[in-house]
Amino acid sequence: MRFLQNLGKKTDEELLQLIRDGNKEAFSELYSRYSIKLYNFFLRMLDKDHGKAEDFTHDLFLKIIENPNLFDMNRRFDTWVFHIAYNICKNEYRKMAVRNEYQQGPGKDVPVITEAGNDRWDVLKFSEALDHHLKSLDEKHKMVFLLRYQQEMPIREIAEILDCPEGTVKSRLFTTIKKLSEKLCVFDPQIN
Amino acid sequence: MEDTFFDKMPGLQKLLETKSFSELTGNEKEEVIRNMRQDEYDACHEVIRESKILFAREQKTLAPNPEILRNLLTKMGSSRSKQNQFLLMLQKLFTFRIPAYQPAFILAVFAVLFFILDNRNHETIRYLPRTDTVYLEKQAPASRSPANQSVNLVTPPAKRIEKTTSYKHSHSTLRTDTTAQSPNDQYVKNAYQKIQLAALLKRGHTASDDSALMKFLVAAN
Numbered sequence: 001m002r003f004l005q006n007l008g009k010k011t012d013e014e015l016l017q018l019i020r021d022g023n024k025e026a027f028s029e030l031y032s033r034y035s036i037k038l039y040n041f042f043l044r045m046l047d048k049d050h051g052k053a054e055d056f057t058h059d060l061f062l063k064i065i066e067n068p069n070l071f072d073m074n075r076r077f078d079t080w081v082f083h084i085a086y087n088i089c090k091n092e093y094r095k096m097a098v099r100n101e102y103q104q105g106p107g108k109d110v111p112v113i114t115e116a117g118n119d120r121w122d123v124l125k126f127s128e129a130l131d132h133h134l135k136s137l138d139e140k141h142k143m144v145f146l147l148r149y150q151q152e153m154p155i156r157e158i159a160e161i162l163d164c165p166e167g168t169v170k171s172r173l174f175t176t177i178k179k180l181s182e183k184l185c186v187f188d189p190q191i192n
Numbered sequence: 193m194e195d196t197f198f199d200k201m202p203g204l205q206k207l208l209e210t211k212s213f214s215e216l217t218g219n220e221k222e223e224v225i226r227n228m229r230q231d232e233y234d235a236c237h238e239v240i241r242e243s244k245i246l247f248a249r250e251q252k253t254l255a256p257n258p259e260i261l262r263n264l265l266t267k268m269g270s271s272r273s274k275q276n277q278f279l280l281m282l283q284k285l286f287t288f289r290i291p292a293y294q295p296a297f298i299l300a301v302f303a304v305l306f307f308i309l310d311n312r313n314h315e316t317i318r319y320l321p322r323t324d325t326v327y328l329e330k331q332a333p334a335s336r337s338p339a340n341q342s343v344n345l346v347t348p349p350a351k352r353i354e355k356t357t358s359y360k361h362s363h364s365t366l367r368t369d370t371t372a373q374s375p376n377d378q379y380v381k382n383a384y385q386k387i388q389l390a391a392l393l394k395r396g397h398t399a400s401d402d403s404a405l406m407k408f409l410v411a412a413n
Contacts (some may be wrong), residue, residue, distance in 0.1 A: 057260060173205070
């Protein structure tokens with residue numbers, strides 16, 4: 001128990017060093033820090049597909065186990081791990097695009113927010129609407145929005161993950177916020 | 193509004209994320225109004241706020257299957273045992289990080305050494321003294337007066353003398369064990385040899401005489 005407490009104080013990079021030496025406790029600690037974040041990120045990026053989100057979370061951690069030396073110790077661990085997550089999502093989007101070309105199924109109905117609670121939004125409906133409109137965005141805009149407001153990452157780190165300038169991240173973020181605000185019809189002050 | 197709106201007003205992103213329009217100060221409101229409408233600002237602020245609330249709630253409620261961790265830990269153990277210790281050592285060796293200037297310095301040192309040693313190892317051309325054989329076709333001139341000369345009928349006339357080149361004067365290497373003879377002496381000698389030969393032929397000769405005869409003939413010619 002004391003040993004685990006010590007691991008809790010270690011940085012992600014130090015934990016990864018221990019994982020390289022085959023320390024399972026270090027891996028468990030790193031998993032507890034990032035599994036929920038990554039799982040939720042994959043969920044939003046992949047249209048709430050729980051199966052895929054679990055598979056990709058598993059695959060990502062498996063990569064860490066099998067090739068811990070791939071991590072560049074000069075980088076931050078969280079930016080590195082989300083960079084891998086972003087690449088996984090990009091590959092999945094490509095596959096989905098190919099699949100959609102052959103299987104043009106009927107699209108889901110757009111959830112429309114018609115009623116608002118007395119004091120606050122109906123969270124479930126907002127979640128559905130947000131999912132739907134995030135889906136209509138391309139992965140770069142969606143990614144920026146999720147990294148900023150789901151993972152609460154600074155702009156600089158997002159730029160590092162996406163390999164682009166900070167200005168590009170800011171402009172993508174603003175575009176996404178603007179589009180979502182228009183589509184979610186929350187700009188009516190009477191709603192509040 | 194343009195996509196680069198956050199660049200035009202750097203503080204806007206922070207304001208949108210933290211304050212509603214009604215919470216802004218007078219100066220902030222003026223700044224915002226210059227770039228966007230109030231309802232637009234409020235709409236953007238609401239999207240951000242609600243999204244943050246939603247995401248925070250999801251982080252608490254949505255978690256991956258705990259089976260994933262168990263599976264990963266099992267794989268971690270098996271992958272460790274599968275890997276050969278030697279391969280691990282190799283991997284560590286090849287992934288060992290050193291500053292870039294160190295290999296660069298070593299390469300530079302090797303390059304300099306290569307050029308220095310290369311210059312030293314050039315082939316040196318040695319001019320070895322080589323022995324030439326010179327056949328003297330001419331008799332050495334007589335150095336003595338005819339009166340002092342003794343006719344040596346036994347000693348064959350001067351043979352071709354092998355001479356080696358050297359820095360010494362050529363005369364010094366000339367073999368002078370035979371007595372120098374004038375052309376007349378030679379003539380007498382040849383005549384004598386012929387007489388001897390004839391005598392031999394008359395008497396009947398043996399194999400050893402033949403070889404002696406040949407020697408005479410060669411010498412005479």
